[in-house]
Amino acid sequence: MGKSFYSYVIENSPVFLPLIDPNNRIENLFFYVNQLTTSGADGILVGGSFLAEREFNEFVKKVKQYTSLPIIIFPGNSIQISPFADGILFLSLISGRNPQYLIEEQVRAAPIVKKTTLEIIPTGYILIEGGSFTSVEFMSNTLPIPREKIELAKYHALAGEYLGMKLIYLDAGSGAEKTVPNEMIKEVKNYISIPLIVGGGIKSPEEMREKLEKGANGIVIGNILEEKPELAKEFGKVVQDFKKK
Numbered sequence: 001m002g003k004s005f006y007s008y009v010i011e012n013s014p015v016f017l018p019l020i021d022p023n024n025r026i027e028n029l030f031f032y033v034n035q036l037t038t039s040g041a042d043g044i045l046v047g048g049s050f051l052a053e054r055e056f057n058e059f060v061k062k063v064k065q066y067t068s069l070p071i072i073i074f075p076g077n078s079i080q081i082s083p084f085a086d087g088i089l090f091l092s093l094i095s096g097r098n099p100q101y102l103i104e105e106q107v108r109a110a111p112i113v114k115k116t117t118l119e120i121i122p123t124g125y126i127l128i129e130g131g132s133f134t135s136v137e138f139m140s141n142t143l144p145i146p147r148e149k150i151e152l153a154k155y156h157a158l159a160g161e162y163l164g165m166k167l168i169y170l171d172a173g174s175g176a177e178k179t180v181p182n183e184m185i186k187e188v189k190n191y192i193s194i195p196l197i198v199g200g201g202i203k204s205p206e207e208m209r210e211k212l213e214k215g216a217n218g219i220v221i222g223n224i225l226e227e228k229p230e231l232a233k234e235f236g237k238v239v240q241d242f243k244k245k
Contacts, residue, residue: 005043005070005087006121006166009195014212015042016239018232019074019199019222021174022046022059026226033066035229040236045220046085048072048136048174057082073118074220076139078108087119089167094160095126096142123167123197126153128184130176130201137173144173150184153229154191161192168192172200175223179207182214189215203236212242 009015018036026032036044044067046060060082062070073080073088081088090113093101113120117190127144137144143151157168168182170188179201189196198211199220208219219239225232 004119006119008020008042008070009218011165012042012243013195013217014239014242015218016040016208016236017045017072017199017218017220018198018225018235019045019048019174019220021048021222022056023048024226029062030066032226032229033063035232036225037066037067037069039232040240041069041232042218042239043070043072043086045072045074045089047080047223048076053079053081056080057084060084062100069226072121075105075109077148078105078112081109081116081118081207083116083118085118087121088113088127089123090120091123091125091169091171092160092163092165093127093142094124094138094163094165095128095145095156096140098140101140101142121167122165123169123173124157124163124165125169126156126160128153128170128172128180128200129178130172130180131178132173132176134200136171140229147178147181147184150181150187153184154188157188157196158191161194165194167195167197169197169220171198171200171220174200176201178212182210185211185214185216189217205231205238208235209237212238 195217197218
């Protein structure tokens with residue numbers, strides 16, 4: 001991949017990161033990945049599903065064959081690791097209190113990741129209430145930070161930075177009814193000194209623009225692109241316009 005993806009995020013912020021969940025079984029994967037590749041996206045996240053290890057590995061390998069963009073794993077658990085990707089968000093669910101997703105899955109994953117050449121990006125993952133009960137809440141058995149509790153989000157993000165995380169990821173969850181509040185994004189961004197990624201429930205370029213205006217360094221878009229892949233270029237244009245500022 002050349003220069004590290006993390007360095008790329010620092011130097012080319014903001015970034016647009018489409019998320020592909022292998023569990024959604026996209027009908028024409030080649031066509032879909034090609035649309036993402038030509039949209040102005042900066043990389044592709046893969047993960048967040050329930051696939052077994054072999055299935056996940058084969059899926060990443062296939063996506064890698066279809067694009068020149070860096071593939072970054074967004075793991076749902078410790079078996080979602082593939083040497084065919086370029087990097088991995090080494091997540092800790094710091095908004096929750098379930099030890100399995102604070103450290104246990106990470107301990108299981110560490111020796112597997114060590115055997116690969118993946119770029120490791122330590123990421124503080126913070127789940128924010130999105131107006132509906134999401135898969136990540138169910139699977140992680142954790143509660144999201146309430147939307148109105150901006151101070152809590154700030155303190156969790158800062159704790160993640162002080163623990164050595166390189167990124168903070170505020171996520172309302174896949175398919176969320178509501179996005180991460182714009183005021184929360186602004187407050188968290190002003191409180192930390194590391195890049196801030198935002199995702200969950202973003203359905204329009206206008207919503208993306210609002211998040212970027214509040215200081216987000218990267219936006220993750222998932223479900224809406226699978227429903228309306230033609231929107232990829234519109235999302236890409238919003239980010240490219242910000243890069244020119």
